[in-house]
Amino acid sequence: MIIHIEGKKAYTPHSKRLVRLGIGFKKGLKTFLNPVEVLFLVLKYDARVEINGKPAGTTDVFEWCVNSIENFMQLYSVYEDLRSRGYRVKVLDGFLVCKYVVLPFCERLKTTISEISKRRFEKLVLAIVDEENDVTYYKVEEIDLRGEHFEEGFEVEGVLIGDRVFTDPTLHKRYFYGGLKGNSTILSLLECAYLVEIGWLNVKLKGKVLSLEEIKEIGRKHDPNFDRKLEVYRDLKRRGFVVKTGLKFGSDFRLYDGRDVHSRYLLTIADNRLFPMYEIARAVRLAQSVRKKTVFVFKEGDRNTYVLIERVKL
């Protein structure tokens, strides 16, 4: 097979073989090829190439490809990988379309979770390409997080000591708030603010009852993102979860759904933060190594949108 490259265009005389492979698109007697398809035919089917009528070596072809479209190497790596898995793949405007709609990303690329989740195709799959051109696939799915842990109210007293609140052991024993030390539940400031907000807890500092605003003020001193964390925490409680810190796993919260003794989800507040793709890949890898799922949350208007990102095998 011989491929002719002229300027930005690449074509080859029409052949049934290409139709069978699902490569290129026919126009008259020619089959026009995408740069990805050109390199694939060169590397896998030993196609010869002429650039403007002169025979070209592999390096010349690489050079033409890389200069023809942005992020060529990522696109090509995913294309080749999908082909090697037996899929007939079409290149469409930065996407690779087969049974799935695959969106290749360089692992160094930074984006927001909302940007990713906006591309709502059925069967959208992210393909993250690492520096060595290895490809890993991820499913992205908006989910309606629901647990089955619900609580009935009671009233307790607490004392603020340092950045912790010491209170009734029942809070931990019954609903897993904080941690138990001796006969006290020790709460974080976040848990404390939530419990004060719903009217279960009265907190004193040196004998004086603290208002919710005073507690938040202390919380903000320890964590500038305190208010947003409280907002998500509140939403997760409403959705029926036991919510604990996920710091150890590199996330904001780990969630127990009231069915399983192990936490099921690791949740990260993403909002408008730019994540490099390798950070997303790493979060999913870490979560899966401890049998948990990775969820990101961002704000759309007044609503929290939860996005599950999971590794998939194609």
Next chain:
Amino acid sequence: MIIHIEGKKAYTPHSKRLVRLGIGFKKGLKTFLNPVEVLFLVLKYDARVEINGKPAGTTDVFEWCVNSIENFMQLYSVYEDLRSRGYRVKVLDGFLVCKYVVLPFCERLKTTISEISKRRFEKLVLAIVDEENDVTYYKVEEIDLRGEHFEEGFEVEGVLIGDRVFTDPTLHKRYFYGGLKGNSTILSLLECAYLVEIGWLNVKLKGKVLSLEEIKEIGRKHDPNFDRKLEVYRDLKRRGFVVKTGLKFGSDFRLYDGRDVHSRYLLTIADNRLFPMYEIARAVRLAQSVRKKTVFVFKEGDRNTYVLIERVKL
């Protein structure tokens, strides 16, 4: 048992039981107690406490303890954990001394790796205490990294396309540089700079040979830390390793020692960077989940110091 607290001091009448437990230090007829020991006796041995002659509740004791010494809760959590493992523990100037010298850290604390590794006691163990007062122990050890991968020189030509260098397949096939695509080895700019530096590679851009300085200049545009990375890369090659990117694992490099087909170490260039302890914990956890060891490197004068951090069970 009754404990008397007066100002900053806590003591109890001398008893053989405390001697047997290895708690406190005797002075005359009194045994003086550290705040950590006070709380331990209250929570585990139901000791009663009087503060300035008045009976005190557990919350009062917590309050006195938290205000008596910095990072009390961390120190106490580690103390209690070590005691529960059967160690006789002494509190000494922020350290807990038993069979090991244990240094408790709050997981939010930020420090440099050189700061940690400077505390060169025999048997130093880091104890990282998370927000829920769970304790994990880590061994910190300076190591002389040595691999058994060595290379004999040859000369090849390459072409810079985008941020990659396309060159001879032998470089990958023989010494695992870069990745193979078709019949080309595709190198990163870092590998390229190293190979140009040692005189194995000539790289051309549009027909013109690039100098080492020109390549470094391009490298710096892609990665501001390019020069320091090259310095460490060079040192690792000298020490006998195949060096590949560790980005996927959240580190700078993964190292193959030439004995094992799997990479043994994940290496992070730490230098003067401040790491929160939970980030160190997470790096070790991630590495261990893929059976690798975590190494940090920092510069001492002209020398690279390599520090292995590993989880240990006490």
